[in-house]
Amino acid sequence: xxxxxxxxxxxxxxxxxxxxxxxxxxxxxxxxxxxxxxxxxxxxxxxxxxxxxxxxxxxxxxxxxxxxxxxxxxxxxxxxxxxxxxxxxxxxxxxxxxxxxxxxxxxxxxxxx
Amino acid sequence: xxxxxxxxxxxxxxxxxxxxxxxxxxxxxxxxxxxxxxxxxxxxxxxxxxxxxxxxxxxxxxxxxxxxxxxxxxxxxxxxxxxxxxxxxxxxxxxxxxxxxxxxxxxxxxxx
Numbered sequence: 001x002x003x004x005x006x007x008x009x010x011x012x013x014x015x016x017x018x019x020x021x022x023x024x025x026x027x028x029x030x031x032x033x034x035x036x037x038x039x040x041x042x043x044x045x046x047x048x049x050x051x052x053x054x055x056x057x058x059x060x061x062x063x064x065x066x067x068x069x070x071x072x073x074x075x076x077x078x079x080x081x082x083x084x085x086x087x088x089x090x091x092x093x094x095x096x097x098x099x100x101x102x103x104x105x106x107x108x109x110x111x112x113x
Numbered sequence: 114x115x116x117x118x119x120x121x122x123x124x125x126x127x128x129x130x131x132x133x134x135x136x137x138x139x140x141x142x143x144x145x146x147x148x149x150x151x152x153x154x155x156x157x158x159x160x161x162x163x164x165x166x167x168x169x170x171x172x173x174x175x176x177x178x179x180x181x182x183x184x185x186x187x188x189x190x191x192x193x194x195x196x197x198x199x200x201x202x203x204x205x206x207x208x209x210x211x212x213x214x215x216x217x218x219x220x221x222x223x224x225x
Contacts, residue, residue, distance in 0.1 A: 031212055043216040098144050098168045100158040
């Protein structure tokens with residue numbers, strides 16, 4: 001019943017490589033957000049992309065959104081050991097600022113130094 | 114910058130006991146959300162408040178209740194605790210009309 005499904009579930013790469021994580025969702029959305037979670041810690045907001053946007057950049061992060069395929073991808077370039085964390089996509093169903101987020105299952109990224 | 118504060122950070126309870134989790138949103142934020150994250154799971158929305166009124170309700174058990182007070186802090190009250198309630202409980206806040214939610218560090222609840 002989850003709105004978002006992410007793949008891969010786990011990803012292990014060498015430092016300096018790029019990491020790509022994908023997220024698919026089921027219903028129409030207003031925006032999609034990506035969060036990072038270090039083991040057992042809080043969720044840190046990374047980037048928000050609206051339904052009328054195709055691509056967005058923030059530092060080493062690049063997010064794409066394909067509303068026709070109901071999917072999004074998060075690319076982390078030149079990964080660092082500190083990028084090791086779980087990454088979740090989350091969707092907001094309406095344009096209201098008070099809308100709860102529906103999270104995907106998450107991708108566990110391990111960056112090996 | 115001030116962040117979302119949650120207390121306590123860790124809590125151990127016995128089955129059938131009660132627990133109260135507290136959340137202090139970022140100053141001027143008027144919306145508070147509660148999420149539950151089981152071990153190895155994604156966060157699940159429980160309940161939210163906007164301007165001290167319940168805004169949305171998710172998968173919150175009837176044994177749980179919550180409210181937002183006049184100073185905008187929120188409390189999640191959990192009664193008749195079960196083993197399955199062991200989880201990380203996150204509070205998030207946002208400024209009404211803006212979509213970004215800022216999460217607190219979470220309260221780790223262990224029910225024995």
